[in-house]
Amino acid sequence: MPDDLREGRIVIVGASLAGLRAAETLREEGFTGSLTVIGDEPHPPYDRPPLSKQVLLGRMAADAAALPMRRDPDAEWRLGVRATGLDPVGKQVLLADGESVTYDRLLIATGTRARPWPNADEAALDGVFTLRTRDDAGRLTERLAAGPRRVLVIGGGFTGSEIASACRERGIEVTLAERGPGPLVGALGGTLSMLAAGMQRAHGVDLRCGVTVTALRGNGRFTGADLSDGSHIDADVCVVAMGAVRNTEWLAEAGLAAGPRGVACDAGCRAFNMYGIVTDDVFVAGDAARFPHPLFEYQMLSLEHWGNAVTQAEVAAHNMVSPEPARRPHLAVPVFWSSQFGLNIKSVGVPTFSDQVVIAQGSLDERRLVAVYGYRGRITAAVTVNMAKWLEYYQGLIETAAPFPPGPGAADGRPLVAAFPIPSNVPDPKGLFHGPTVALTGYLPDRRLTVVRPAD
Amino acid sequence: MDKPLAERRCERLILPEPGKKPGAEAREGWLEMQIVVDLTRCQGYAQCVFLAPEVFELHGEEALLYNPAVPDDQLDRVRQAAAACPVQAILLGEEVSAGAR
Ligand SMILES: Cc1cc2nc3c(=O)[nH]c(=O)nc-3n(C[C@H](O)[C@H](O)[C@H](O)COP(=O)(O)OP(=O)(O)OC[C@H]3O[C@@H](n4cnc5c(N)ncnc54)[C@H](O)[C@@H]3O)c2cc1C
Ligand code: SF4
Numbered sequence: 149m150p151d152d153l154r155e156g157r158i159v160i161v162g163a164s165l166a167g168l169r170a171a172e173t174l175r176e177e178g179f180t181g182s183l184t185v186i187g188d189e190p191h192p193p194y195d196r197p198p199l200s201k202q203v204l205l206g207r208m209a210a211d212a213a214a215l216p217m218r219r220d221p222d223a224e225w226r227l228g229v230r231a232t233g234l235d236p237v238g239k240q241v242l243l244a245d246g247e248s249v250t251y252d253r254l255l256i257a258t259g260t261r262a263r264p265w266p267n268a269d270e271a272a273l274d275g276v277f278t279l280r281t282r283d284d285a286g287r288l289t290e291r292l293a294a295g296p297r298r299v300l301v302i303g304g305g306f307t308g309s310e311i312a313s314a315c316r317e318r319g320i321e322v323t324l325a326e327r328g329p330g331p332l333v334g335a336l337g338g339t340l341s342m343l344a345a346g347m348q349r350a351h352g353v354d355l356r357c358g359v360t361v362t363a364l365r366g367n368g369r370f371t372g373a374d375l376s377d378g379s380h381i382d383a384d385v386c387v388v389a390m391g392a393v394r395n396t397e398w399l400a401e402a403g404l405a406a407g408p409r410g411v412a413c414d415a416g417c418r419a420f421n422m423y424g425i426v427t428d429d430v431f432v433a434g435d436a437a438r439f440p441h442p443l444f445e446y447q448m449l450s451l452e453h454w455g456n457a458v459t460q461a462e463v464a465a466h467n468m469v470s471p472e473p474a475r476r477p478h479l480a481v482p483v484f485w486s487s488q489f490g491l492n493i494k495s496v497g498v499p500t501f502s503d504q505v506v507i508a509q510g511s512l513d514e515r516r517l518v519a520v521y522g523y524r525g526r527i528t529a530a531v532t533v534n535m536a537k538w539l540e541y542y543q544g545l546i547e548t549a550a551p552f553p554p555g556p557g558a559a560d561g562r563p564l565v566a567a568f569p570i571p572s573n574v575p576d577p578k579g580l581f582h583g584p585t586v587a588l589t590g591y592l593p594d595r596r597l598t599v600v601r602p603a604d
Numbered sequence: 605m606d607k608p609l610a611e612r613r614c615e616r617l618i619l620p621e622p623g624k625k626p627g628a629e630a631r632e633g634w635l636e637m638q639i640v641v642d643l644t645r646c647q648g649y650a651q652c653v654f655l656a657p658e659v660f661e662l663h664g665e666e667a668l669l670y671n672p673a674v675p676d677d678q679l680d681r682v683r684q685a686a687a688a689c690p691v692q693a694i695l696l697g698e699e700v701s702a703g704a705r
Contacts, residue, residue, distance in 0.1 A: 168700065192699055192700035192701070193699075193700055195640050195672060197643070198672060201669060202669050202670070202671070205669075207669065207671070208671050208672065208673070209673075212671070212672055212673040213672045213673075214638045214672065214673070214699035214700070215638065215640055215699065215700075216637065216638040216639060216640055216672075216695050216696060216697030216698060216699060217697045217698055217699070217700060218695065218697060220698075225700060453644075454642075454643070454644060455642070455644035455645075458642070483644040484644070485643045485644060487663060487664070487667030487668075487669075489664075490663060490664030490665070490667070491664060491667065492648065492664065492665065492666045492667035492668075494644075516665075534664070534665045534666055536646070536647050536648050536666055537647045537648070539647075540647075
């Protein structure tokens with residue numbers, strides 16, 4: 149039996165980071181059967197993080213970010229064709245061109261897309277953009293190069309903040325509107341949001357928090373937007389950066405536990421069906437997955453993290469070709485990075501899974517620090533700003549559930565800067581224009597998803 | 605798939621990617637390899653910046669920016685950078701060729 153798993157037909161839906169790394173791993177693990185990768189974008193797999201950084205800064209072309217292969221996975225690439233449905237009984241993926249592909253085992257790696265502006269007519273105005281694909285980035289960069297008078301960014305999450313940063317670096321006036329109390333607050337809580345807001349203002353961003361954008365204006369061409377405080381912003385480019393939506397609609401009839409927060413799976417990346425029963429031959433990895441994590445009380449996490457897409461794809465691929473006793477759990481601690489306004493921000497663990505935060509090294513004034521997050525007396529996350537070398541140390545503390553706050557001089561022999569932990573102030577994402585990029589999505593594997601947040 | 609590298613590169617020279625934008629002249633020649641840096645692992649040691657400054661740069665104190673499309677004349681330097689990176693965060697390789705049906 150084990151030998152059989154190295155043969156047969158494997159289909160991967162989603163030809164991006166998770167899809168490519170899974171395909172390579174399958175071959176590394178000795179899979180000799182047929183491998184098909186289906187992707188709706190017409191391009192071979194490319195890397196997204198540079199799109200809001202080097203590309204918007206004009207330092208590289210939007211089409212230059214192809215991902216290198218670790219090895220040629222010897223796959224049939226079916227690019228530019230969307231999977232429209234899944235027949236789990238006939239074991240077929242249905243394609244938009246009317247064809248279908250039969251599988252023995254399937255990997256879902258369809259990731260996310262940019263959440264569109266809710267009013268379709270306003271979203272269709274010339275000059276209104278979202279940023280998820282290299283084509284999006286190409287169009288937006290062209291517009292930035294044309295020298296707009298002002299760019300309006302809606303949403304102060306990582307992507308929105310990076311876009312604002314790139315605009316300022318190019319000398320373009322930018323207004324950033326965020327419904328919540330500050331930028332990055334949904335991901336990092338109140339303290340680091342203060343730092344982020346300070347950086348934005350110091351770099352000349354016209355930052356408007358606690359306001360909603362009520363309407364985008366323009367006659368064919370975007371000319372500005374109305375805000376809920378009665379003000380109006382004149383701008384000729386608008387970037388809607390309101391977070392991501394999971395690409396799970398194509399699974400609506402598949403009977404899987406798939407919904408707007410992702411496809412629920414077990415610790416071994418096997419998808420649950422809608423009754424909460426784990427499937428035998430359907431696996432999930434990357435931004436599309438929702439998976440339980442023991443460090444965070446087995447709550448289901450939905451991540452939008454580059455590193456998670458890679459490690460989860462590797463675990464899923466290993467498990468797809470391994471008999472049950474040889475299967476591995478996906479236990480990696482979430483790690484994320486962002487660069488904006490000259491700062492390198494890295495996070496490990498789940499900052500939103502916290503009730504308190506303490507600045508363990510550095511300070512807000514120096515713009516160099518490590519913030520450590522705790523939940524009920526243990527360390528659950530750390531964020532470094534321009535102190536990335538410390539990340540690994542704190543990762544160790546998270547993995548061993550070390551007590552919070554960390555002991556004085558835990559890391560470098562220096563005393564804790566803020567001796568007193570303060571509330572981490574992570575607001576309810578419902579009141580924000582941006583998502584947390586690590587979302588706690590409750591315990592239930594079925595479609596009725598509830599958001600469970602640490603209460604106190 | 606098991607043709608020598610040079611031959612496959614020639615195929616690419618004859619068949620440039622359709623719809624290639626004029627802004628992409630930096631990629632002229634089509635011979636370059638691609639890199640990706642695992643920035644979850646990168647600790648900003650900057651060895652790569654010293655070894656291949658035309659490809660890697662630090663933005664601010666420790667945020668690494670790089671050009672994923674490595675120009676041919678930088679290939680040796682990038683190989684050295686990848687070997688020197690203390691956390692082995694730099695992956696150099698070919699992109700998936702879009703000859704797929
Ligand atoms: C602008 C930007 C900046 C980012 N910056 C960072 C960063 O600094 N740090 C970080 O950690 N992460 C960052 N990320 C997130 C990171 O890029 C993602 O976590 C990663 O791309 C996830 O990979 P994935 O393969 O799971 O999903 P995706 O990359 O979303 O790929 C899914 C693929 O599946 C395709 N697809 C969807 N539905 C179908 C279908 N029905 N049929 C066929 N194909 C389908 C999609 O078109 C897409 O090509 C950034 C993302 C963006 C967009
Ligand atoms: S050498 Fe490695 S760790 Fe150092 S900056 Fe370059 S990629 Fe990062």
